[in-house]
Amino acid sequence: MNNDLIDLLWEGLLETLYMVFWSSLFALAMGVVLGVTLVVTDKGGILEAPKLNKVISTVINGVRSLPLIILIVLLLPLSRLIVGTTLGPTAAIVSLSIGAAPFLGRIIESALKEVSAGKIEAAKAVGATPFTIIFRVLIPEAMPALVRGITIGIIGITEFTAVAGAIGAGGLGSLAIRFGYQRFREDVLIATVLLIILLVQIIQWSGDLLVKSINKKRYKFE
Amino acid sequence: MIHISNLSKSYKTAKGVIPVLQNIDLFIPKGDIFGIIGFSGAGKSTLIRCLNRLEEPDSGTIEIGGKVITDLPEKELRQARQKIGMIFQQFNLLDARTVFQNVAFPLEVAGHPKPFIRARVREILDLVQLGDKENVYPFQLSGGQKQRVGIARALVNQPDLLLSDEATSALDPQTTYSILELLREINRQLKLTIVLITHELDVLQHVCNNMAVIENGRIVETGTVEKFFLNPESDTAKRFVHIIDHYREKRSVMEGVGAGI
């Protein structure tokens, strides 16, 4: 491999990391809001509101049923509005965040639902407010499941960035398309694929490690 | 202490509206250990959960220590709940928190300062004999120890009333006995009113003074525990006491046979 190629890959990797990091952060923030809202407004939840629940759920299903590439195209005007352009990694972050938020919302919802009703009830019985129950009971109790789910979510976002690369987002996905597909440079293609696999592995390992350390504290003898 | 009048509650299900509590009238004196017994599905849990409004009754009133619980708006209800402890069959401890942090939870909710919480939690953990377990997670505790944490959590904010829904049903007889002893001790020391739900006669006999029998959502008998055993009136009471009598007879027959050999 020549130096040009290494530079190219390095730049692609940095762009991908940049997109994954910010998209994950924004998608996570929106996902937490969505997931928590879905759980607390559900039937029997601490802030029961069936209508709101239904609306959010329907919107999430709607967004999730769109193929990502279509969603990105639909969100291009929003990217232009927020970051002033529809090209490059920063513009992609807008679409990726919004595209991944419903996905993370569902993941977070299902993790929070694992917390037993009894624990919530015990908190209610001592006079805890819904706010306290959400932040001191629901989220901490669900933490291992949350981390496991969020790991899956971030890996999903990593894959999304590769797709976004196909339509001008930059990053490793874009390299793979531009060089590997359009110019038949197999070495670039293989190198980008390896980098993406490595990236996904590192994310998975980190998530596993985190879950393990939480569980070790809670469920293992000293 | 507790006045329940004309309390009714029903659940709406696919099969229609099922009445679970029907026109309950009940008085529970201050400082009593009051037992409520009934067969499975009679409505015991629903009744006790109405007392702190984990379940909303359809109609009727509940007055606890002069406060009409059934009329309280959300915020005042939460304040009232801070003075009503509750223990559960499944303990319902928080896995993410140590024993100390579990017991501290009601005090955090009540907004007490840290030094106060520390002192108070230690005090109550000593009372339930778990002083040496404060940094342990619930996972590492036995059932009996978990229930002691549950009791400590229920008592830490000095409630006037303790509700117990089958708190010993998941425990072996030996552990049940030690938990009941603890409840009796607490009742004596802290002059705390305890409402205790059970389907075990042993529990009634061991700790309760007065009691009520619930059958199909209605209170069919109230009085002292002694009267219940000596002179059961309702069908449910007779069935419960009959079971004991049956075994008592069997035992005396067996003992008689043994003596004959």
Ligand SMILES: Nc1ncnc2c1ncn2[C@@H]1O[C@H](COP(=O)(O)OP(=O)(O)OP(=O)(O)O)[C@@H](O)[C@H]1O
């Ligand atoms: N959420 C609910 N929806 C519908 N029906 C319910 C609900 N909760 C309880 N019930 C019904 O109400 C009745 C009384 O239930 P409850 O839990 O109060 O009985 P219990 O006396 O505590 O029984 P057990 O000894 O088995 O705990 C039962 O017939 C039960 O099926």
Ligand SMILES: [Mg+2]
């Ligand atoms: Mg019950």
